[in-house]
Amino acid sequence: MKTTESSSHYDNLEEMSVAELISSMNKEDQTVPLAVNKALPAIEVLIEKIVERMAKGGRLFYIGAGTSGRLGILDASECPPTYGVSHDMVIGLIAGGDSAIRKSVEKAEDDPDQAWQDLKANGIHELDTVIGIAASGTTPYVIGGVKTAREQGLLTGCITCNEGSSLAAEAECPIEVVVGPEFVTGSTRMKSGTAQKLVLNMISTSVMIKLGKVKGNKMVNMQLSNQKLVERGTRMIMDATGLEEEQAKERLLKFGSVKGALDDWKQE
Template sequence: MSTTESSSLYDNLEKMDVGTLLHHINEEDKKVAHAVEGQLKAIEALVSHIVPRMEKGGRLFYIGAGTSGRLGILDASECPPTYGVPFDWVVGIIAGGDQAIRKAVENAEDDPNQAWQDIQAFGFDENDTVIGIAASGTTPYVIGGVKAAREAGLLTGCITCNSNTPLAAAVEYPIEVVVGPEFVTGSTRMKAGTAQKLVLNMISTTTMIKLGRVKGNKMVDMQLSNAKLVKRGTKMIMEATGLDAEHASSLLLEHGSVRKAVEAYSNTFKG
């Protein structure tokens, strides 16, 4: 039996009081970061190959089913507002299509041919990367997708929470974060989902930093989509230029991003 399907270390959960349940869930969650730590070299290897491909115009695709697919979509959807990149630089694809984000689509994950068709709908080239996400490491939709992508010359990786899985065997750069049995047996939205989210954070954040989308420790290309972000951007410009809030805000709104505003100020000052 796979680790993700093995029996919980706890039993008679319905007899526990709320405080005890929360304590035990927290105890299990503490194990996740340590499991991710054990895969840092594997994550590094994958990111180190993603970055030069994206510098050449490649994109990053996440494919998954259920919780795994939703986590990929979440990470992909946060890249444009956070880093100001085009919406198709990082693409999350879920088995069953967008309707599966909110409601499970029956048998969607069992088709080994559909993921590659879904990727092709976006177009692809040899610099693209496909990362399959599946806690079990056995999802046909994901395995079929990475196999077809690899055959087409794309870079392939995966995030799974079992060892020696068919998914890991199908890709060039597997990441296997084995977090142990779930608190509720088989409920991989819990520790496995948390582990996948942590790894996705690492992959996208590190990639965007290496692509020049962060300066110092600031999101200088973030989209100014609400008042909070305008205020944050204004503060960044104040720190970078010494301007007061009124002039920094005006400069930000005129140029549309922290990066462009600071560059415009610097060019004016130099001039």
Template structure:
């Protein structure tokens, strides 16, 4: 198996941020953000294959669920909530779940992401079945809530996909279709709400 490297936690490529001018900070941030499109492009073959499988299932009545924690979970909920007004999709077809529930949309819920069985228990409340798809989102690729949810979903016949920003992660190992948008170290070390969050969206 290929080596799991936590690129998202590596040191920033930039030193002494506090000594940069505002223009330098914004220019460097923008330079880093340009790496996102390239990283996402690398995932297009896997993304396309997953979308084709999702369409097959949705045409038979299947749904799509996103799970994640923190920023990753918020992005899943955001995407699910924007589909009905943008595309006229029923709000029952794409559903976002975040570790810690709706409270976690506005503030951190400590340790909510550490329960590997919580996501599946939440999914069961929706009477999920083999026509449904679960997409786990985790920048680090190590979130127990997402790992456990994907594992349980796969064992119960759901189609599984993942979106991560580190190569060969534990989350990706649990998904049939693993999209890995490796954007490199964050401008602010470890701040995955930056490039990683943009790539996940």
């Protein structure tokens, strides 16, 4: 029996009050960061290897199905606006293609060959990294993609919530975050999904910091895609330079990023 499929510690959920339901879910959720903490050494190893490759021009791919695939796409899609990187630097792929982001595509995850085809369609090469995301660790789409990627000499990792899974066996740098039974038996969109999101946050954020996309604790390369971000960038420049708001905003809009504006200011 997979841990992710084992029976919930709670029963007769339909008889619980809303207060009991959310209190119980919150109690279970509090165990997730502790499980992630146990996996930190494995997460560190993978991040160090990713940074080394991406510094040489490599890219990061996430592959997954269902909730796991959507989490990978979410993490990848947030890198360009947050860190000012190109959209093909971190790429999320989901079994069934983009239509599966919103609606389930039947049996798409059962094809062990499709992930590699999807990776090849994105011009996969030897400096790239492939991370398979599957709570169960048994999804054929993900296992097949990771297995072939490793055979082709790529760096491979995985994020799974069961110990000793087939996926972990195929990955060079496996990450296993065992969160225990879900509140609703088998509903891995809950604790397992939360654990995967936390690990993805660690990976992408640490990689971007190590690649120089953060200065101090500020997102100096963020895209100025809305008024809130323009105001945030203006404050960053004001704090770093002592300029008045109007002058800081003018510099920000002129150079298109906080980093560009500050680099120019330092040269004056």
